[in-house]
Amino acid sequence: MTALPIKSIFILAWRNLWRNHRRTLIMLAAITVGAWAMIFMTALMRGMVDDMLLNGIRDLPGEVQIHHPEYRDDPSINNSLGAADEQLVSVMEQPPVTAWTQRVRVPAVISSERESRGVTLIGIDPASETDVGFDAEDVKQGRFLIDADDKGIIIGAKMAERLETRLGKRIVIMSQDPDNNIADRGFRIVGIYKAKLASLEEMYVYAGIGTVQKLLKMDGQVSEIAITGDDYRKVDAWYPRIKQAAGDDKQVLPWYEADSYLGSMLAVMDGFVLVWMVVVFLAMSFGLVNTLIMAVFERVREIGLMLALGMRPATILSQILMESFLLLLIGLLIGNTLAILTIMPLQDGIDISIVAEGMEMMGTSSMLYPALKLQDVILANAVVLILGIITSVLPAWRASRYDPIEALNKN
Amino acid sequence: MKQLISVFSLLLFSTIVQSSSPDPRDLIKQAMDHWRGLSSYSEMTMTIHRPDWERSMSMRSWTEGDKTSLVRVTQPKKDAGNGTLMKDNNMWTYTPKINRIIKVPSSMMSQSWMGSDFSNKDISKSTDIIDQYDHTLVESRDNEGHNEYVIESIPHEEAAVVWGKEVLTIRDDYVLLEQQFWDQDGVLVKTMKALEIKQLGGRTVASRIRMGKVESPDEWTEMSVQEIQFNQKHDANLFTLSNLRNPRQ
Numbered sequence: 239m240t241a242l243p244i245k246s247i248f249i250l251a252w253r254n255l256w257r258n259h260r261r262t263l264i265m266l267a268a269i270t271v272g273a274w275a276m277i278f279m280t281a282l283m284r285g286m287v288d289d290m291l292l293n294g295i296r297d298l299p300g301e302v303q304i305h306h307p308e309y310r311d312d313p314s315i316n317n318s319l320g321a322a323d324e325q326l327v328s329v330m331e332q333p334p335v336t337a338w339t340q341r342v343r344v345p346a347v348i349s350s351e352r353e354s355r356g357v358t359l360i361g362i363d364p365a366s367e368t369d370v371g372f373d374a375e376d377v378k379q380g381r382f383l384i385d386a387d388d389k390g391i392i393i394g395a396k397m398a399e400r401l402e403t404r405l406g407k408r409i410v411i412m413s414q415d416p417d418n419n420i421a422d423r424g425f426r427i428v429g430i431y432k433a434k435l436a437s438l439e440e441m442y443v444y445a446g447i448g449t450v451q452k453l454l455k456m457d458g459q460v461s462e463i464a465i466t467g468d469d470y471r472k473v474d475a476w477y478p479r480i481k482q483a484a485g486d487d488k489q490v491l492p493w494y495e496a497d498s499y500l501g502s503m504l505a506v507m508d509g510f511v512l513v514w515m516v517v518v519f520l521a522m523s524f525g526l527v528n529t530l531i532m533a534v535f536e537r538v539r540e541i542g543l544m545l546a547l548g549m550r551p552a553t554i555l556s557q558i559l560m561e562s563f564l565l566l567l568i569g570l571l572i573g574n575t576l577a578i579l580t581i582m583p584l585q586d587g588i589d590i591s592i593v594a595e596g597m598e599m600m601g602t603s604s605m606l607y608p609a610l611k612l613q614d615v616i617l618a619n620a621v622v623l624i625l626g627i628i629t630s631v632l633p634a635w636r637a638s639r640y641d642p643i644e645a646l647n648k649n
Numbered sequence: 650m651k652q653l654i655s656v657f658s659l660l661l662f663s664t665i666v667q668s669s670s671p672d673p674r675d676l677i678k679q680a681m682d683h684w685r686g687l688s689s690y691s692e693m694t695m696t697i698h699r700p701d702w703e704r705s706m707s708m709r710s711w712t713e714g715d716k717t718s719l720v721r722v723t724q725p726k727k728d729a730g731n732g733t734l735m736k737d738n739n740m741w742t743y744t745p746k747i748n749r750i751i752k753v754p755s756s757m758m759s760q761s762w763m764g765s766d767f768s769n770k771d772i773s774k775s776t777d778i779i780d781q782y783d784h785t786l787v788e789s790r791d792n793e794g795h796n797e798y799v800i801e802s803i804p805h806e807e808a809a810v811v812w813g814k815e816v817l818t819i820r821d822d823y824v825l826l827e828q829q830f831w832d833q834d835g836v837l838v839k840t841m842k843a844l845e846i847k848q849l850g851g852r853t854v855a856s857r858i859r860m861g862k863v864e865s866p867d868e869w870t871e872m873s874v875q876e877i878q879f880n881q882k883h884d885a886n887l888f889t890l891s892n893l894r895n896p897r898q
Contacts, residue, residue, distance in 0.1 A: 347759065410810065412759070412809065
């Protein structure tokens, strides 16, 4: 006796599936919702983390940073670098590097007539800075710096509020030069920026790098060189080249090492997605197993008859597995479609400004952009299909092991 | 040399000042020099007044030129020995309790000096006004037999000054009667005012000066000078860190 062709198994499974269509539909609904939840929620979380990483990298700034080896432990002016030399510049001009900039970054004190506060003074080169770090669009009042020797300063909206000052007024910046002497000068506020995170508005003030170097008697030195490529995930491909060109006396770090919190975020996220999917699946699998057990239980006599007529246990097994497979497949199909249909209209971002203050602490902004990734969709479907089939083996196995005499005699 | 010139111009000035309206910049310089002399030694009391408490400190101070000075607290016992040394825009403090000299970092320059209404910057950079501001004489008036000049000083664009302007009132005998600090919106923020003028150390000086914020009229700091001697020769080691730590006077 030959085994039943796969087509017959398919027909048997398909018809059996719709014998109790209400139960099948309920199960389909469960799988659909499960698949939808997996994909949709993952896209939301991915979006949140992506946003956090992009923001984080912009604030660092850059996907790769070059510092004096001591700078990160002691961000003082004494730990600065010479400006990028020709060799380094030539490497930084090659793709996939898209932009690089040099900055001076020192702790300073900003004072108005009524208040004074600690800040980080950042000397930027306006021409190259905007592609790497500070976004000129963020300047909401006044103007962005014109060139490296601009005499003005840009401060955050929150900082202006704290200092009880505003656009067009003068403030004093105080810091220390390399000989520990006080270096101070007045700056006129030419621009006020709004950051995505209000805490940053109080942390950074921006002035022209040339003006800052002159103020601090830095003689062309810079604190950091920030470099950005086309995709932060692919930084490993090119950062060793930068490292080589920079030489051993400098510290070159990719973003995930420069801010290990950001780096671990990405790894944690991958693990979290898998855990989330398995949890959703577990809830779903109980329903699935229950449905199949019931389906088998209802037709014990029928299975007994088929066995008695000479159908092989393996065919019974594959028939029930096929049933489960079809159920999962249809459920996934609808679930995927539904998930994509819900994500599509949300591509422009979900306004979550109601909870913005809390999100800010995590480093994300008040718009949430769901990020649908092919790998996550594949992972979700694979988890459901593979684990679904595995859980179905139990009822299918039991059905195929019935003794035909006993099965036929069951009421 | 600078000192010589200023003394010379002082002499020159005292002859012509009565007749014509003086150059405001020189007037301020004279007032500063008048108060400090080439060098000076003074004993004074600082009273810090707040709505719910008040405390006084006695101190001795030595100055030499524009940029060098030393202040040491003598009373009360709790604070005795605390010292501040200023030299070329740098500032150090010494506290016997912790036996440490601390260089006042730039971040602390705008904080208050010994808890008073004077900031470290007020104390260490009082003469910066001469070079970092543009001065105009806005008024000259007679008061109790003296000419009083009102000078408006506007800081240069890049000067490390937060004020929109300062208004100084200087009497024709170079006593600084009042110094007003205005913000950039034209609101008066704080004033330093001479409350009492008398003969001390052979000069007419303001012997009681009060510094207070306009917004909080019952918070002020008063300096009253008991004794002052001008143009004394100081020991070469007076303005040194080692002397700040181990007083030899």
